[in-house]
Amino acid sequence: MASIIAQRLNTTPDSVWRAEHVDAREDRVLLFGTIGPNVQEYTYRIKATNKGRYTIPPVFAESMYDRTVQARGLGDTMIVDGP
Numbered sequence: 001m002a003s004i005i006a007q008r009l010n011t012t013p014d015s016v017w018r019a020e021h022v023d024a025r026e027d028r029v030l031l032f033g034t035i036g037p038n039v040q041e042y043t044y045r046i047k048a049t050n051k052g053r054y055t056i057p058p059v060f061a062e063s064m065y066d067r068t069v070q071a072r073g074l075g076d077t078m079i080v081d082g083p
Contacts, residue, residue, distance in 0.1 A: 028057070032064075048080040 023030040048054075059073030 051080050051082070054078045054080065 019031045019033045021032040023032075054077065056076040056078055058075035059071070061071040063069035
């Protein structure tokens with residue numbers, strides 16, 4: 001089990017994107033907002049509470065009104081073996 005402890009949106013100085021709504025859950029973060037043509041990176045930290053092998057699900061984004069606009073990322077795994 002892991003919980004989200006910090007989150008931030010990495011932006012360049014000329015970037016103006018801000019999440020209009022953030023839904024940080026125990027197992028995922030949902031971001032809602034208007035995007036433009038610039039690339040953005042969202043970073044979050046987690047705190048592992050149990051040892052084990054965890055699956056990091058792939059990132060997925062889509063337009064609320066135009067489902068043909070989508071973006072996907074790669075998933076990963078993380079191993080927690082100690083404090």
